[in-house]
Amino acid sequence: ISGGQLGAQLDLRGRNYSKSEGKYEDGIIQGYMDSLDTFAKTMINETNNLYASSAKSSVTSDYLSGLKGDIPLVNYDRTIQPGSFDIVIYDDKGDKKLTKTITIDVNTTMNDIMRQINA
Structure with a gap:
């Protein structure tokens, strides 16, 4: 047709x-x-x-002048927004060993992030 x-x-x-x-x-x-x-x-x-x-074999960071452990992150830098991200740890073979979800809200400080990582 x-x-x-x-x-x-x-x-x-x-x-x-x-x-x-x-x-x-x-x-x-x-x-x-x-x-x-x-x-x-x-x-x-x-x-x-x-x-x-994006996977790295070691952790590096730039120095963040003026950032103190008790200052809310969203007040320190406007580019930091509430939300969450994952820290993923792999062994030397590339197998995932650990995932930590880090949550940021308007009150989250660097001390809070350290507590979430160490929990």
């Missing part, structure tokens, strides 16, 4: 269905779905690469 409303719907959906893959091999919508799948796989791969490259 070509032309007309039915032909246009078949062109949109696809005409050749692959039972082994469980999807249409052609069609405008299938082309968009394939492109989206490729984009998602690339995004996942690149995110994993970024995450893997």
Whole structure:
């Protein structure tokens, strides 16, 4: 079938269905779905690469002048926002050994963070 409303719907959906893959091999919508799948796989791969490259063998930090243990962090630096982050510890083989979730709210101080790490 070509032309007309039915032909246009078949062109949109696809005409050749692959039972082994469980999807249409052609069609405008299938082309968009394939492109989206490729984009998602690339995004996942690149995110994993970024995450893997962020692991460090030792902890280093810049000196934070004026930061005292009892000052709320959000008052010290406006870029610090309430939320949480994970500290993940790996062994020398790369296996995850420990995860600590650190929570920051408007009252959290450096002393509070140390207590969360040591808990």
